[in-house]
Each structure stands twice: as structure tokens, then as C-alpha cells.
Amino acid sequence: MRIGFFTDSYFPEIDGVTYTIKLWREALERKGHEVYVVYPDGDYEPGDREIPVRSVPNPFYSGYRIPLFRRPSTLPKLDIVHCHGPAPVGRLGRYYAGKHGLPSIYTHHTPIEEYFYQNVKSRTIATVLKRLYVPFETSFLRGFDVVTASTDRIERDVSHVRLPVGIDTAFFRPTDTDWYPDRTVIGYSGRLSMEKHVEEILRLAETLPEYDFVVVGEGPRRSWIERNAPLNVDVRDFLPRDSLPAFYSSIDAFVTASRADTLGLSPLEANACGTPVAAADVPPFDRTIRRENGARFEYGNLESMVDAIRACLGSEYDTRLAIEPYGIHHTLADLTSIYDRVRSTSEDERAVVTLDRGSPDE
Numbered sequence: 001m002r003i004g005f006f007t008d009s010y011f012p013e014i015d016g017v018t019y020t021i022k023l024w025r026e027a028l029e030r031k032g033h034e035v036y037v038v039y040p041d042g043d044y045e046p047g048d049r050e051i052p053v054r055s056v057p058n059p060f061y062s063g064y065r066i067p068l069f070r071r072p073s074t075l076p077k078l079d080i081v082h083c084h085g086p087a088p089v090g091r092l093g094r095y096y097a098g099k100h101g102l103p104s105i106y107t108h109h110t111p112i113e114e115y116f117y118q119n120v121k122s123r124t125i126a127t128v129l130k131r132l133y134v135p136f137e138t139s140f141l142r143g144f145d146v147v148t149a150s151t152d153r154i155e156r157d158v159s160h161v162r163l164p165v166g167i168d169t170a171f172f173r174p175t176d177t178d179w180y181p182d183r184t185v186i187g188y189s190g191r192l193s194m195e196k197h198v199e200e201i202l203r204l205a206e207t208l209p210e211y212d213f214v215v216v217g218e219g220p221r222r223s224w225i226e227r228n229a230p231l232n233v234d235v236r237d238f239l240p241r242d243s244l245p246a247f248y249s250s251i252d253a254f255v256t257a258s259r260a261d262t263l264g265l266s267p268l269e270a271n272a273c274g275t276p277v278a279a280a281d282v283p284p285f286d287r288t289i290r291r292e293n294g295a296r297f298e299y300g301n302l303e304s305m306v307d308a309i310r311a312c313l314g315s316e317y318d319t320r321l322a323i324e325p326y327g328i329h330h331t332l333a334d335l336t337s338i339y340d341r342v343r344s345t346s347e348d349e350r351a352v353v354t355l356d357r358g359s360p361d362e
Contacts, residue, residue, distance in 0.1 A: 001339060002034045004078040006093030008067060008085035009109075010039035014218075014238050015191060016265045017084055017109045020165045027332045036076055038089055040065040051075065053089055072096050080339055083144070084109060086137050094143055103342040106144040107163070108154050112137070114195045114260035145342050148335075150263035153283040161338065165263055166331030167323060172245055172272035174320075179250035185212045186309060187251035187275075189244065189266045190258070192219035197280075197299075199228070200257035204305050206230045211309075216247065248273035253312040256280070257299060264288060268326055271319040278308035293322035 005025065009017040025035040034049065041052035042065050051074075055065040067088040072095060081097035082105040083090040090106070097104035112133065138156045141147050147154075148163035186208075188201055198215060202225065205213040213233040215225065226235050239247055248254065254270035255278045263284050267277040277294035279285035289296055294317070297308035 001079045001343075002036070002077065003028060003080045003082060003339070004036045004038060004075070004093060004096070006038045006081065006083045006085075006089050006096075008040060008087040008089045010037065010044070012042060012044045016165070016261075016263075019241075019265065020109070021084060023166065023168055023328060024332070024335070027328055028336075031332070031336070036078065038070070038075065038093065040067040040089060053092070067092075072099060078102060080105065080343065082107065086112070086140050091140070094140070098143075103146075103339070103345075104144045105146045105148065105338065105342070106141055107165075108141070108147060108149040108156070108160070109165075109262060111153075111155060111260055111262065146338055148338070151284040151287055153262055161334075163334055163338070164326045164331055165265065166328035167265070167268050167272050167326050169272050169320065169324070169327045172248065172269045174274040175246045175249040177246040177249065179246060180212070183212050184210075184313065185214055185251045186253050186255050187214045187216070187247065187270075188255055189216040189239070189247065189270075190256070192217045192221045192225055194221055195258065195260035196221075197257040197259060198225055200280075200300070200305065201255055202229055202233060203302055204255065204309065205233045207302060207306055208232075208309065214247075214251065244269065245273050248275050251275055253278055253294075253309055255305075255309065256285070257305075259299065261285075263326075267294075268323050271323045274319055276312040276315070276317045276319055278305070278312050288323075288326075290322065293317055293319040 005021055007017060007021055009015055011018055021037060025037065028035050036049045036051060038051045038053060040055035042055065046052050053067045053070040055067045058066050070092065075096060081093045081102050083093040084107050094104055138158060141156055141158045147158050147160040149160050150164045151162060154160055190196055192198055198221060201213065201215065209232055214236060215233060216236045216239055218238050229235055248270040254267055254275050256267055257280050259280060259282050261284055267279055268288060270277055271293045277289050279289045279294065279296055280299040281296040282299055285296060295308040295311040297304040
């Protein structure tokens with residue numbers, strides 16, 4: 001198949017969407033498919049089958065760009081359109097699919113409305129924008145043949161297939177390297193943005209001075225986090241991807257207080273490397289983090305957070321076994337099944353595709 005990924009988030013920006021697209025593309029191409037990636041241009045040199053769309057810097061969210069326009073006639077001939085965002089590139093993909101009568105898939109990665117407060121700094125305005133935005137995106141999603149999401153956390157009034165984005169468990173696995181052999185280290189890796197609530201990790205570090213904390217990432221909250229971090233917190237730049245398994249294997253527990261994840265790749269990557277996870281008891285972690293691979297805490301409750309860390313440090317886990325259902329091999333089998341089924345259905349008869357295999361968070 002010739003598959004077109006239309007995404008509003010791509011390299012050089014580092015986030016879960018970017019890595020998911022890279023992982024899916026590589027896995028699909030190993031199966032003999034051709035995958036084209038249409039993305040906003042920027043400080044990135046496109047490779048084979050990477051097609052940039054002219055864009056400008058995003059004034060509301062540093063590091064990201066606002067796509068402008070690319071003529072659909074300049075795009076290659078495709079068999080499947082798969083969109084990964086609701087902004088202009090995603091809309092270009094849906095338009096292209098409609099114009100050529102192609103099957104169209106949409107994967108919901110990010111609850112964009114959770115980012116509004118960070119940009120406008122007013123909860124009242126952010127709430128109003130959220131009430132306006134969610135129906136707007138819902139209407140857009142209803143134009144696709146299939147909508148997928150990693151868990152039930154989609155909060156859009158559309159039928160969808162649960163399709164975890166998948167973890168490369170062959171790459172993320174325990175290593176012999178130990179960066180912190182003589183220290184107990186609690187770690188976090190991810191974007192440093194408001195919706196990730198890294199300030200909760202700083203509160204935790206202040207309460208547990210006997211442990212060291214390492215916060216890895218970049219984003220709009222980076223300078224605030226550095227200014228307010230206790231002495232036992234080391235704030236580091238994003239690590240090269242090849243270094244992540246060693247980092248996850250070296251820390252004694254991974255902690256996240258995020259309330260805006262749809263699956264949460266970093267915690268599951270840490271689990272794949274043998275490290276337990278302490279996570280807020282909110283979606284999606286109320287399904288992905290269980291007693292087999294970590295502990296959950298009440299968001300905002302510092303005592304509960306401390307208890308979860310101590311549980312992670314004081315218990316034995318088989319974290320790789322616990323997250324095996326989220327392996328990329330399952331995701332790719334289900335994804336190609338979706339592609340095959342929607343392609344075999346006539347344009348007039350297409351309906352939401354369901355999977356026979358139960359999702360791992362049922």
C-alpha cells in the first residue's frame with residue numbers, strides 16, 4: 001500500500017506524535033508498504049517520502065509551527081490517507097482523501113484543549129475556548145472512515161477504535177548500563193509544559209531530599225522548572241533516543257503527574273526497560289499503570305505521591321510482562337487490519353471498523 005501520514009507535528013520537534021509516526025512508518029515499511037509523511041516545514045531536511053508544507057512559527061507554542069498551504073496536486077498518488085492532527089496538514093489530508101475517494105483514518109493523539117490555559121493564562125477564557133473547540137474538532141473527525149485512539153480517553157462524540165500507539169519493546173529493554181550506581185534516582189522524561197504538571201515532581205523532590213531526581217526534557221516551562229527546582233533535581237535536555245533505554249534502566253522509578261496524556265509513552269517505555277512507574281490516578285494511567293507495573297497516586301496529594309514512590313522502590317515488578325499488550329507488533333497487526341478492511345469496503349458503504357482482539361486496557 002501507498003500510505004500517506006498527514007501530521008501537524010514532526011521533526012525536529014520531539015514529542016510522542018513524532019516518535020509514533022516514525023515508529024509506525026518504519027514498521028510498515030519493513031512490511032513492504034510505502035509511507036509518505038506530509039508535515040510542516042522547519043529546521044529539518046526532508047528525506048525520502050517526506051513532504052514539507054510551508055509553515056510559520058507558532059507564536060502560542062514555541063517549537064511548533066503553523067502550516068500554511070500546499071497544493072494537493074503536488075502530492076503523490078496514495079491508497080490510504082492517515083491523519084494525525086486536526087490542524088491544516090490534517091485537513092489537507094482529509095481533503096485529499098475526499099477528492100480522490102480514498103479511505104481516511106484519523107488517530108487522536110492529543111487533547112489540544114488541555115493546552116489552552118498555558119497559552120491564554122486565564123482559566124475562564126480557556127474554558128470558553130474548550131467548549132467551542134471540542135465540538136469543532138468532533139465535527140472534523142466525523143468526516144473520517146475510521147477514528148482510532150489509544151484508550152477511551154478521546155472526549156469526542158465519535159465512534160472510535162481503541163488502538164494503542166505501541167511501544168518498541170525490542171528497542172526499549174533493560175540495559176547493563178547504570179548511570180547512577182550509588183544513588184536512588186527518580187526520573188521523568190517528556191515535554192516540560194504546563195499540562196505535564198512537572199511542578200508536582202518538584203514538590204515531591206523537596207519532600208524527599210534523600211533521593212535524587214532527574215528531569216529530562218524541553219518545552220515552554222523549562223526555565224520556570226530550572227528556577228524553582230530544589231537542589232536534588234537535575235534538569236537535563238532531551239536525551240538522544242539511543243540513550244533513553246539506558247536512562248530508563250538506570251533510574252529506580254519513573255514519575256509523572258501529567259493529566260493530558262492519551263496513552264503516555266514515556267512511562268510505558270520506562271516499564272519496558274524494567275522500571276516501575278508512579279503516576280497520577282487519572283486517565284490514561286488509571287488503566288495503563290496497575291499493581292503489576294507501578295503505583296498510582298491522587299493528583300495534588302503530596303502524601304499519596306510519596307506513598308506511590310515508596311511502593312515503587314520497595315516492591316518487585318515484572319514490568320515488561322505487564323506492558324506486553326502495548327507492544328508495537330500488536331499495534332501494527334491491528335493497524336494493517338484496519339487498512340485492509342476499510343480498503344475492501346466500497347466508498348458508499350464504509351463504516352467504522354472494529355477489531356476482533358480486545359484492547360489491552362479492557
